[in-house]
Amino acid sequence: MVKIFVHPLNEYDVLVTTPGPASQHTVRRHNCALVLDAVAATPGVSRAGVAARTGLTKATVSTLVDRLVTASLVREEGRQHRSGPGRRGTSLSLSPDGPCGLGVEIGVDYLATCLMGLTGEVRDEHVRRIDNRDTPASRVLSRVAAELRGALQRAEREGLTVGGVGVAVPGLVEAPSGRVLVAPNLGWENIDLAAGLRTGVLDLPGELVVGNEANLAAVAELDAMRRGEETAPASFVHVSGEIGIGAGIVLDGALFDGANGFGGELGHFPVRPRGPRCSCGAVGCLERLAGQDAILSSAGADDVDDLVSRLDAGERTAVAAVRSAGRLLGSALSAVVNLLDIPAIVLGGTYARLYPWLADPLSAELSCRVMGSRWRPVEVRRSALGADAAVRGAAASALRAVLTDPDTYIASRTARSGSGIGATSG
Amino acid sequence: MVKIFVHPLNEYDVLVTTPGPASQHTVRRHNCALVLDAVAATPGVSRAGVAARTGLTKATVSTLVDRLVTASLVREEGRQHRSGPGRRGTSLSLSPDGPCGLGVEIGVDYLATCLMGLTGEVRDEHVRRIDNRDTPASRVLSRVAAELRGALQRAEREGLTVGGVGVAVPGLVEAPSGRVLVAPNLGWENIDLAAGLRTGVLDLPGELVVGNEANLAAVAELDAMRRGEETAPASFVHVSGEIGIGAGIVLDGALFDGANGFGGELGHFPVRPRGPRCSCGAVGCLERLAGQDAILSSAGADDVDDLVSRLDAGERTAVAAVRSAGRLLGSALSAVVNLLDIPAIVLGGTYARLYPWLADPLSAELSCRVMGSRWRPVEVRRSALGADAAVRGAAASALRAVLTDPDTYIASRTARSGSGIGATSG
Structure with missing residues (x-):
């Protein structure tokens, strides 16, 4: 669903440029993303297929696939299928039981939220009709925070893990900071949306990604087309x-x-x-x-x-x-x-x-x-x-953060479990 | 000046997909383009540098460089320079004495021609003010053919080799055929420009490339910016x-x-x-x-x-x-x-x-x-x-055909010499 571009690395590649104890982790992080990308791009692929596609050894692929399966990012299908002459393997695909992306769209006359799974299925969708014009931005941010809290509670009730949050706004967004430079129809100028939402929703899970609603809508449409037609x-x-x-x-x-x-x-x-x-x-x-x-x-x-x-x-x-x-x-x-x-x-x-x-x-x-x-x-x-396109694009952008760096997602889940917060967010 | 994207091939790569006697030639043709691209991208590079850049062996690079030097596509500078610890090599660059591209622009109220060398220097430029509106396309094509013949004669007088011809037109061009679908300001519809010019100028040298004048102008401007500023x-x-x-x-x-x-x-x-x-x-x-x-x-x-x-x-x-x-x-x-x-x-x-x-x-x-x-x-x-941008872009597009396939250019020159037509066109 989400296209990721990563290139194979081996330990040597990394050791040359970044020697020291971090390298081993950097290699695993990179290769983990590489394996997940191969599974996302070719649903039903076998471990041997992933090895062939990525250039990694079968042993490395197996270790990483096990890690991804344990974290519910990859699903291993029980039935065996023929993957080549004389060989058999289990088929791997993105897990529909893995983390959801939580998308929220700040419309001019509505707020929408969406929980979407890794394979693109919508688990929860909610639209609140409300006019956000002629309203102080801080007030709108409180409304958005309330919608996010509501969606996180619904996710918890359904036993869904939230992997990250994406926000769609009808304005110009400064890319790395998530600051909204201008959103004329909301009357916004220079609003630090990311900071505002982090204050309004304590313990926001995963990455927070802010994007332009029309661009996110186009990406969602592209994903839907790819899933739906040749x-x-x-x-x-x-x-x-x-x-x-x-x-x-x-x-x-x-x-x-x-x-x-x-x-x-x-x-x-x-x-x-x-x-x-x-x-x-x-x-x-x-x-x-x-x-x-x-x-x-x-x-x-x-x-x-x-x-x-x-x-x-x-x-x-x-x-x-x-x-x-x-x-x-x-x-x-x-x-x-x-x-x-x-x-x-x-x-x-x-x-x-x-x-x-x-x-x-x-x-x-x-x-x-x-x-x-x-x-x-x-x-x-x-x-x-x-x-629905923009809010789905927002949810997909949150998932993209997980898909491009699954190792960090897995590490953060482990840390949460260890500190007693639990794997499900809320 | 002209950016080419090619990837290294070895004999094995090609033999796998296209077995048979053509393969050896295909490999040489591809690698020849690869070497020329490396020289164009890094003027002053040594043979060892080309080998490092392309992944080809030094022996292969040397053979191909010699071929390119003989055809005046590459210049080898006499003075030696230090290319690495303890090693010395001659520096290679595109030859200013190599083939020229002949560009012609069909303007609404003028016809322009330009002879441009491999390193971007203009050897001859000529503008004829003439209104091409309300004139049958065949008449305009005769005028263009006359301009081309004139430029080819000037090239011969100056001892310049013409490697190919590029034509800029203010209209929509069907890419592979060189057919002009529509050029509203000329009143043209569905004109087979390439065929018309081949009829009007016997023995047109090299490839004939037809392009939209505004797109060719932008490429010429890009080339000029790259040469002129950081x-x-x-x-x-x-x-x-x-x-x-x-x-x-x-x-x-x-x-x-x-x-x-x-x-x-x-x-x-x-x-x-x-x-x-x-x-x-x-x-x-x-x-x-x-x-x-x-x-x-x-x-x-x-x-x-x-x-x-x-x-x-x-x-x-x-x-x-x-x-x-x-x-x-x-x-x-x-x-x-x-x-x-x-x-x-x-x-x-x-x-x-x-x-x-x-x-x-x-x-x-x-x-x-x-x-x-x-x-x-x-x-x-x-x-x-x-x-001047469009006509220069047209000349550059003709050179690009030489640069992306130097081996075919070299072979056609050899054939011409053999049949007594001579290396200089006209």
């Missing part, structure tokens, strides 16, 4: 339509988010030179004219459920409001496709629900404005995850 | 401002041109919902409002030289016309930076000449509209090559 496009733009509009760019199977991780900001695409003022300070931004609030207002609808009822009933004002948003979105996306020559667009968030009314006017704009569309038509598809 | 940005957008507007996106030191090579089409960015109709069929495209013709027309200038005189004289209409284009261009580029989080913009083509008047309004728009600009300001720089 013919998923390797490159696409995932558009998260909420009150704000964000995008996540996937190039050749990996998220592209630019030099500072600020990439994918589609919401402030200029569509009207003299349009209304946006929360970002500029005028005529796409999200002010084609975002969820703009559509609801033009359609005279109270919320998205009401809008969809009106659309289902064929109410002309509602249909016209969505079609107009589709044309504006299509115009902006035509510029994106002309620039990046990307073969597919995935409509996510609220746009996934509006897809039946949005897709045609959007596609018409692409056909008209994309230079290469006559030879290579752009595919417009509906997100499989819809509004 | 602190060149690894990622940037190069904007080619001519009658049309194109862009080339460089990410982490390599051109990014999308799934089909159609990327970088910035000219048809929608800037006015009810703007004038563009040659592409849509309305309100950036190049119709901020391209060279639009600026000249607003400024009341006859051509770019006239415009620059008026700007130098501080003529208000001229300054206002350029500033207005700068704001529109800045608005479009803000969307590009918000999307890609790219740290630098390079203004090329005519925009390089207009830089002193264009940069400020453009930068002001970026500061206002780019979400992350407060934390990471976007650098706006002037192209070092200006209007």
